[in-house]
Amino acid sequence: MANIIQINDTTWRIEDNGVRFFLLAGTEKALLIDSGMNTPDAKQIAENITKLPVMLLNTHADPDHISGNGSFDCFYMHPDEEDNYRAHGGVGGILPVKDNDVIDLGNRPLKIIFIPGHTPGSIAVLDINNRVLVSGDTVQDGNIFMFKEHRNMSLYVESLRKLSMYTDEFDTIYPSHGSFPVYPALISSLIEGAEQIISGTAKGKVVNLFGTPVMLYKFPYAGFLCDIPEDKK
Template identity: 85%
Template sequence: MADIVQINDTTWRIEDNGVRFFLLAGTDKALLIDSGMNTPNAKDIAEGITKLPIMLLNTHADPDHISGNGSFDYFYMHPDEEDNYRAHGGLGTIVPVKDNDVIDLGSRPLKIIFIPGHTPGSIAILDINNRVLISGDTVQDGNICMFREGRNLLTYVKSLKKLSMFTDDFDTIYPSHGSFPVSPELIERLIEGAEQIMSGTVKGKIIDIFDTSAMLYKFPYAGFICDIPE
């Protein structure tokens, strides 16, 4: 069962067995950011928190972020993520968002930042007035999935470097996995770790995950699960 944790008067996180998603309220409407792994009732959960009209935005379309999408006739997602969404059986109408778009909930503007790499259409959301970055899976201190089709470590590093250009605009990061919250300083550490993996200067260990083998590179601040080098 999901646990609802109130962050402040207009922000909640919903903890769903290792993944979290968020509800943000403005003066006019509210936005779910992702819909969980085991929460097909994500919309009902949100409606139990606020009486505002509720929209849905997905940071990306891995299965642990879309379980409640089916309750929405339409939702926001980057168009480069549609193939990933449909491959996991996702239904409904995608309203595309792109880099630098702003969704305003009423006195609460949210800026879309396109950060591919973890998946082709991953995005982050900058809660401008509250100086918070909601990072999806891209920035976290858990094990970041970078193996199998659709993952690109070089693109991921470029996206992290892009996020580092926004660090004057946020004070804290709300990730979908791992510790909550995390510091913006984690971005530079993740860049360093990913670059060490690409340069072959760090050793990993083979693990079994999702009925396959992958390489885990573990750092003090996070881990990366990558394809086994050929």
């Protein structure tokens, strides 16, 4: 069962068995950022918290982020994520968002930052006035999924470098997994680890994840779950 935790007067996090999503309220509207893994009632959860009209935005379309999408006729998502969304049975209409778009909830502007790599259409959300970055799966201290189709480690590093250019605009990061919250210094650490994996200098071990053998590269600050290199198979 989802656990609702109030962060402040206008922000909530909903913890859903290892993944979290968020509800942000402005003066006119509220926005769910993702809809959880086991919460087909995500919209109802939000409507029990706020009387404002509730909209939905997805940071990306992995199955643990879209369980409640079916309650919305339409929702915000980057168009490069549609194939991933439909492949996981996603329904409803996509309202496309792109890099630098701003969604204003009423005195609460939210800036979209396009950060492909974890998935083709991953985005982060900059809560401008509150100096918070909602990072999806891209920035976290858990084990970051970078195996099987749709993942691109080189693009992921480019996106982290892009986020590092915004670090004077946020003080805190709200990730979808791992510890809550995390902080901007984590971004440079993730870049370092990802580059070691790309260069082949990182040491990993084969682990079994949901019946799939993958390579886990574990660093002090986070882990990466990747495809097993050909020379290790």
